Amino acid sequence: SQTIHQWPATLVQPVGSPLSLECTVEGTSNPNLYWYRQAAGRGLQLLFYSVGIGQISSEVPQNLSASRPQDRQFILSSKKLLLSDSGFYLCAWQISGINYGYTFGSGTRLTVV
Amino acid sequence: QKEVEQDPGPLSVPEGAIVSLNCTYSNSAFQYFMWYRQYSRKGPELLMYTYSSGNKEDGRFTAQVDKSSKYISLFIRDSQPSDSATYLCALTFQGAQKLVFGQGTRLTINP
Numbered sequence: 001s002q003t004i005h006q007w008p009a010t011l012v013q014p015v016g017s018p019l020s021l022e023c024t025v026e027g028t029s030n031p032n033l034y035w036y037r038q039a040a041g042r043g044l045q046l047l048f049y050s051v052g053i054g055q056i057s058s059e060v061p062q063n064l065s066a067s068r069p070q071d072r073q074f075i076l077s078s079k080k081l082l083l084s085d086s087g088f089y090l091c092a093w094q095i096s097g098i099n100y101g102y103t104f105g106s107g108t109r110l111t112v113v
Numbered sequence: 114q115k116e117v118e119q120d121p122g123p124l125s126v127p128e129g130a131i132v133s134l135n136c137t138y139s140n141s142a143f144q145y146f147m148w149y150r151q152y153s154r155k156g157p158e159l160l161m162y163t164y165s166s167g168n169k170e171d172g173r174f175t176a177q178v179d180k181s182s183k184y185i186s187l188f189i190r191d192s193q194p195s196d197s198a199t200y201l202c203a204l205t206f207q208g209a210q211k212l213v214f215g216q217g218t219r220l221t222i223n224p
Binding site for chain 1: 121144145147149154155156157158159162201203205206207209210211212214215216217219
């Protein structure tokens with residue numbers, strides 16, 4: 001069966017520090033991968049998605065970046081965090097070419113102080 | 114105009130009530146309709162999935178799609194406190210690489 005792992009679960013980082021959040025999927029090949037952010041009491045904001053290794057589509061211009069170094073690994077990064085980067089970050093995957101919806105990870109709650 | 118409109122609530126109902134959650138959309142190309150449930154501090158989980166118009170039932174949950182009106186609904190019968198969560202609708206079409214989500218409705222079932 002397929003599983004998605006996302007870590008860490010919580011993170012407190014000072015303003016100006018770097019960020020690296022990792023997401024891995026097991027039990028499938030060539031998944032579509034997604035990074036979302038959810039501010040408190042708000043909806044899901046799509047940040048990046050990837051349909052293959054090295055292929056990244058950016059939805060929102062900001063100081064975040066994403067990379068997909070391996071088929072089932074998706075990384076969200078920042079060189080210098082801003083206060084406004086605080087939020088709940090969710091990784092998700094979907095079988096490529098099939099519209100059965102996403103499976104989400106458990107999320108990372110990031111607080112920038 | 115947003116592609117998907119969903120009343121964010123909050124919605125508070127007594128235990129045992131029938132709950133109706135709704136989304137409207139503007140793009141007639143949408144073919145696949147989903148409802149996700151998100152508990153506090155957790156990732157969303159897929160609750161219901163329907164293709165095209167009609168109803169789909171799963172236990173206490175019924176998903177309804179009216180493509181002519183561009184309107185989708187989720188009904189919860191005999192609501193329980195454990196149903197307290199945020200419910201998000203999500204839509205997509207064949208060949209799309211992304212889902213379009215509603216803002217989510219925060220639901221509380223009071224014992």
